[in-house]
Amino acid sequence: MMTPPEMEARIVRYGDLRPCRTAFIDAHTPGSDQKENFTIIGGGVSEAADQHVHITIPHGFNIGAAGQPPKCRNSLHSHRTAEVFFVLSGRWRFFWGRWGDAGEVVLEPGDIFNIPTGIFRGFENIGEDYGMIMAILGGDDAGGGVIWAPQVIEDARDHGLVLSEEGKLYDTKKGQSLPDGVGLMPVLSDEDLKAFPEPTTREVIPGYVARYLDLVAMADRKPVLVIGENGILRDKPGFEVGLLTRASSTKDMHRHDRPSVLMPVKGHWRVVWDGTDLYPAGEATLAPGDTMSVPEDLDHTAYPAMTGEAALYHIVGTGDPAGLTWTG
Structure with missing residues (x-):
């Protein structure tokens, strides 16, 4: 814990x-x-x-x-x-x-x-x-x-x-x-x-370029995978990047087998870990420009802490070799 x-x-x-x-x-x-x-x-x-x-x-x-x-x-x-x-x-x-x-x-x-x-x-x-x-x-x-x-x-x-x-x-x-x-x-x-x-x-x-407003529109029901093997920008650079919005956020806990990173771009985000949303082991609030490293195998979730526009980039390593990405 x-x-x-x-x-x-x-x-x-x-x-x-x-x-x-x-x-x-x-x-x-x-x-x-x-x-x-x-x-x-x-x-x-x-x-x-x-x-x-x-x-x-x-x-x-x-x-x-x-x-x-x-x-x-x-x-x-x-x-x-x-x-x-x-x-x-x-x-x-x-x-x-x-x-x-x-x-x-x-x-x-x-x-x-x-x-x-x-x-x-x-x-x-x-x-x-x-x-x-x-x-x-x-x-x-x-x-x-x-x-x-x-x-x-x-x-x-x-x-x-x-x-x-x-x-x-x-x-x-x-x-x-x-x-x-x-x-x-x-x-x-x-x-x-x-x-x-x-x-x-x-x-x-x-x-290689994804526009924020397009991504927000695509993340209206579930988080959108921006960069990844099956992402909007298809690549395997050694990590995946997803975008989470107010519309696609959830209070359900999840975990990764590698460290992950949360980086808000819009709005304030409440991050809770272990336990449940109502009774978590701990919580923190992130603002745009903050960076949070989440340990591997830790149950956690993130969702907007205030009203208004909210979006957050999420990064997790994949272990793929970071080779050349320009294919011509």
Whole structure:
């Protein structure tokens, strides 16, 4: 049985998130130097030694977030495993390709994007206020880090940041230098770059983007599987993502044989565990931006705690290898 204090330790409140402003190689590059990176569950892909990790329990996937003021962008990069974003707040433009001009899509709050693995991608806040996007990354080790487009590494070097072959950042303007025997991260060659596809907007959006309002309509009677082998976005990235709404929520308890994660996007949600809805062992209330890790084999349920719009993303690992998701 999990006590309320034990469960509270598995909740990361939006207001308690601890940002890292030097997480990646473009942290000093104009246009990218105001972004904040958050590692909520798992080690993430940060290249900074001072990145705070809120929950270290392995889940089979990582949970993170990116917060950026208007006109701030995240530079072009690629991952070896899945990278899924849903918009918590703001208006965001995602773009992809070697130079970021192969395709793009604009996402609003609640929209979700299962970005194809193996392509260069970036994103920027095109709204008028500070915005936040929540991220799900495949695997416990998030695939061994980030692969940067060559121009990103070159621009960063001009502003004092270099990346070692071990994936660690060094700030030359602070007098830091690579240890003896450690080289720079190799820049991808022209031959290497041929392995990165350049899909068009028309090719990507149908199979990789789901709009929040469409998902809400589909979740009018039961939760909708958004990402999964039989999901709206068909994929096996190592986890499944579902959307639960007021209309599809239930007070019936259920459990998973793996840790799962609850992430409200709209409204406040009451989570109860063990016992019954009327007599639970414990309960907690989640708000948008909060993240809750539910232990495996724990009976629990979640339903709206207040009137009004309510929607919650639910993530559970599947154990599938997080391989390439772009099929052309």
